[in-house]
Amino acid sequence: MNGLFKKASDFSFFKLTAVFLTAISVLLLLSSCKSEVKTTYELISNDEPDNALLLIVNSPKEEVISKVEINKSVTLTDDGERFLVIPKYKNSVLEIFKGRKGVAGSFIEDERVYFNEAVPENFVLDVNAVRSDDKPEFELVVRTRDRYAKYILKVAANGEGQESFEYVIADNVDYSKETQFTADEIAFLTFRDGSYLKRIYGQPTNEVTFERSNGSTATRLFFDNTVFEISNIDSRIYHAIMLDNKLTHLRGIKIGDSLPMVLVNFPNENDGYTAVYKGNDAEGAMGKKEGASYTYQLLYGVFGVGKYAYIKYDAREVVTEVIYVDNGCSVVFSFKNNRVLSIEYRFE
Numbered sequence: 001m002n003g004l005f006k007k008a009s010d011f012s013f014f015k016l017t018a019v020f021l022t023a024i025s026v027l028l029l030l031s032s033c034k035s036e037v038k039t040t041y042e043l044i045s046n047d048e049p050d051n052a053l054l055l056i057v058n059s060p061k062e063e064v065i066s067k068v069e070i071n072k073s074v075t076l077t078d079d080g081e082r083f084l085v086i087p088k089y090k091n092s093v094l095e096i097f098k099g100r101k102g103v104a105g106s107f108i109e110d111e112r113v114y115f116n117e118a119v120p121e122n123f124v125l126d127v128n129a130v131r132s133d134d135k136p137e138f139e140l141v142v143r144t145r146d147r148y149a150k151y152i153l154k155v156a157a158n159g160e161g162q163e164s165f166e167y168v169i170a171d172n173v174d175y176s177k178e179t180q181f182t183a184d185e186i187a188f189l190t191f192r193d194g195s196y197l198k199r200i201y202g203q204p205t206n207e208v209t210f211e212r213s214n215g216s217t218a219t220r221l222f223f224d225n226t227v228f229e230i231s232n233i234d235s236r237i238y239h240a241i242m243l244d245n246k247l248t249h250l251r252g253i254k255i256g257d258s259l260p261m262v263l264v265n266f267p268n269e270n271d272g273y274t275a276v277y278k279g280n281d282a283e284g285a286m287g288k289k290e291g292a293s294y295t296y297q298l299l300y301g302v303f304g305v306g307k308y309a310y311i312k313y314d315a316r317e318v319v320t321e322v323i324y325v326d327n328g329c330s331v332v333f334s335f336k337n338n339r340v341l342s343i344e345y346r347f348e
Contacts, residue, residue, distance in 0.1 A: 040068050040122040041088045046165070053092065053149045054142045054168035057084040058156040068124045074114050076129035076138060081156075085125040087142060091118045094125065095141040107139050107152050112234075117196060131155045142168060148187050178267050180300060180307045183329035185250055186345055193235040197221060197228055200246050238347045249343055250331050259338045262322055266309060269300040294320070301325075 044064060045055050057064055059082060068084065076096070087094055096114035099107050116123075129138050133154050140151040147170040156164050171184070198204070206222040209232070217232045226246075229239040245254045251265040294314050299322075301308025312321040322333045332344040 040124060041086050043067050044086060044165075045088075045167075049167050049169060051147070051170040052167040053088055053144065053147060053170050054140070054151070055084075055086040055088065056140075056151070056166040056168065057086070058164045058166065060084050069122065070124050070126045071120070072116075072124075073126040074128070076113060076127065078128075080127075080129040081131055082126070082128050083156075085127055085140065087119050087123055089144050090121040090123075091144075093117055093141075093143040094119055094123075095143075096127075097139045097141065098137055099139060101136055107136065107150075109139065113138075117192075129153055140168065143187055147171075148184060177265055180267055181250075181309065181324035181326055181331065182307070183326040183347070186329065186331060186347070189237050189240060189247070189345055189347075192237050194219065194221060194228075194230055197223070197237075201226070237345075240345045241342055242344075243342045250345075253333070253340065253343070255340050255343065257340045259319055259322070259335060262333050262340065263299075266324065267300050 041055055044057065044067060045052075048055070064084070068086070070084075074096070076098070085094070094114070094116045095112055097107075097109040098111045098113050099109045101107065114125075116125075131153050136152045136154050138153040140153065142149050142151075149168045149170050151166075151168045156166065201223040204221040204223055208220045208222075209217055210220060212218050212231075218238075219230045219232060221228045221230065225243045227241045228237050230237050242249070243255060249255075253262055253265060294312055295317070296303075296310040296312045299309040299311065303310060307326050309322070309324045311319055312323065314320050319335050319338060321335065324331045328346075330344075330346045332346075333340050334342045334344070
């Protein structure tokens with residue numbers, strides 16, 4: 001009898017323990033669900049389209065304003081309309097340019113009137129600016145690491161004074177390993193300036209002002225062996241040679257990565273075609289010694305036209321560079337012992 005009682009007691013104990021543990025699990029699950037706090041963007045947005053980077057709330061009502069915490073207010077024109085600018089992603093770069101309408105409705109940027117190089121989570125910008133279809137004055141630009149979007153402040157779809165929601169859609173989508181290199185991917189450098197670089201690198205080891213071939217001037221900043229060239233017209237980087245990983249590189253490639261680690265990030269449609277140059281033809285004018293030779297192997301595209309890529313070998317058939325080009329903009333991976341030694345970006 002005692003044995004049966006003991007077995008029954010043991011069974012009840014294990015059953016109670018199982019029920020207790022199940023209850024604890026449910027409570028923890030409910031607790032974790034409650035802790036998933038929505039971002040400001042998620043609270044306000046509704047039926048957002050694919051690839052949205054930014055939400056604009058025109059003439060926001062009090063119901064919307066009460067849900068957000070405004071981080072910054074900018075008055076661009078005293079007689080403008082009010083709207084909220086809410087980036088979707090933390091660390092997005094947000095800019096507003098003043099400009100004018102160009103040929104065929106294009107927008108010509110004259111002056112940057114607002115700049116935030118890395119917005120915090122739940123960032124909300126409160127803006128007052130004139131919206132005009134005839135003479136648009138302002139343009140919003142938002143960028144993430146590999147996507148960007150531009151939005152000209154024209155009259156909102158539902159007219160002045162009415163609340164409405166507008167989504168700013170990425171002009172380019174995320175790349176894949178099957179995607180050819182596009183200049184949009186290196187836009188993460190174009191909006192940087194000297195002050196930003198100094199915050200990342202400290203004071204330059206040397207700083208030189210020089211005249212460019214187009215007659216304008218530029219500043220060359222040296223941070224040990226890493227070099228940036230910045231236009232003195234708009235303070236933007238147009239050329240960089242980097243020997244470090246202090247900034248994120250194209251498609252996450254790093255200094256020191258192997259040749260296969262670079263090639264695997266881009267399409268390779270190589271048909272086996274190679275070209276051989278000697279002496280002063282082709283790139284000879286760019287500093288090749290008389291009598292030197294090298295070969296290149298096409299990865300995709302047509303050499304010298306639009307988008308193309310190729311591997312360059314020296315006379316010993318050793319890889320020296322892998323180059324990706326998009327209509328004049330390029331990224332050059334230089335190699336030593338089949339490892340990335342430097343990465344060069346050209347935007348012109």
